[in-house]
Every structure is written in C-alpha cells, then in structure tokens.
Amino acid sequence: MDWKLELVAVPVTDVDRAKAFYTEQVGFVEDHDHRISDEVRFVQLTPRGSACSIAIGTGLSTQEPGTAQGLQVVIDDADAARKELLERGVEVSEVQEFPWGRFVFFSDPDGNGWALQQMLPQQ
Template sequence: MDWKLELVAVPVSDVDRAIAFYTDGAGFHLDHDHRVSDEVRFVQLTPPGSACSIAIGTGLLDVPPGAAQGLQLVVDDVEVAHEELTRRGVEVSEVQHLPWGSFVFFSDPDGNGWAVQQLPPR
C-alpha cells in the first residue's frame, strides 16, 4: 500500500499576505481559495511539480503563525532555485554545500521555515 503525503497545513496570520508571498515570491500555484464560513477559509497552494500542497487559511489550525519549521522542497539545481527566489524578492540564504546536499533557506512573512535542497549525486 502506498502512503502519500499530499497536504501540509502552514499557520499564517494574514491569509492574503501569505497567498501573495507563496504565489508571487515562492512561485506556488494557487489551487483553491474557499470561504467555508465566516470563521473558516481554506486556501491550497502547490509548489511547481510537487504532489504535496500546503493549506493556509483561517479556522484551520490551533497553533501560532510561524510554528511550521523544517518544511523542505527538493530541486534539481539549488543555484537556479536561489536565483529564482531572489529575483522574486524572497530573502533567501546563501547556498550551503553539505555532504547530504546543497541547501538554501527562507521563511515566509510569519516565520514558517523552509529549506530548498539539491540532493547529492548518488
């Protein structure tokens, strides 16, 4: 049996600001933006080429904005990813080359922490 992770909730304080960051800055695709009720808004965004999406909104989580840490994206070329994020206005770390891969790091406006990894040659 396959077990597929397809949605990760990310706590944010301002949904519209987060949508702008993830679409305009990080390049995610906006899949859904649905107001379920006055208390609940569900927004789903997906990184290009990913089978896993993130969910942001109101009334979804009972954790503080910025609590999501260690979220990770994997790319073929971390240098190109660094250039693209920088060009889009995202504050991103310098590329770090480690034995288990090359990385850049960034945070969304609430402080949710992301890593972008290029796997080492196998």
C-alpha cells in the same frame, strides 16, 4: 498500500499576505481558495511539480503562526532556485553545502521556515 503525504498546514496571520508571498514570490500554484464560512477559509497552494501541497487559511489549525519549521522542497539546482527567489524579492540564504545536499533557506512573512534541497549524486 501507498501512504501519500499530500497536504501540510502552514499557520499564518494574514491569509492574503501569505497567499501573495507563496504565489507571487515563491511561485507556488494556487489550487483552491474557498471561504467555507465566516470562520473558515481554506487556501491550497502547491510547489510547481509537487504531489504535496500546503494549506493556509483561517480556522484550519490551532498552531501559532510561524511555528512550521523544517518544511523542505527538493529542487534540481540550488543556485538557480536561489537566483529565482532573489529575483522575486524573497530573502534567501546563500547556498549551503552539506554531505547530503546543497541547500538554500528562507522564511515566509510569519517566520515559517523552508529549506530547498538539491540532492547530490550517490557516491
């Protein structure tokens, strides 16, 4: 039996600001934006090519905005990903080299922390 992680909640203070950041600046795809009730809004966004999405909204989580850390996306090229994010106005780190990959890091407007990892060929 497969166990597939498909949705991760990311707590934010302003849903519209976060949605714009993730879609317009980071390049995630908007899958859903539904207002379930006056208290609940569900927005699902997916990184291009990913089987796992994030959920932002209201009434979805008791987590404090900015507490999601270590969210990681695997990419093909750290330099190209960094360049794309910079061109879209995202503050992103320099490419950092580690024995297990090449990384760039950024945070959303609430401080939720992301890592983009370029896998290295096996030695």
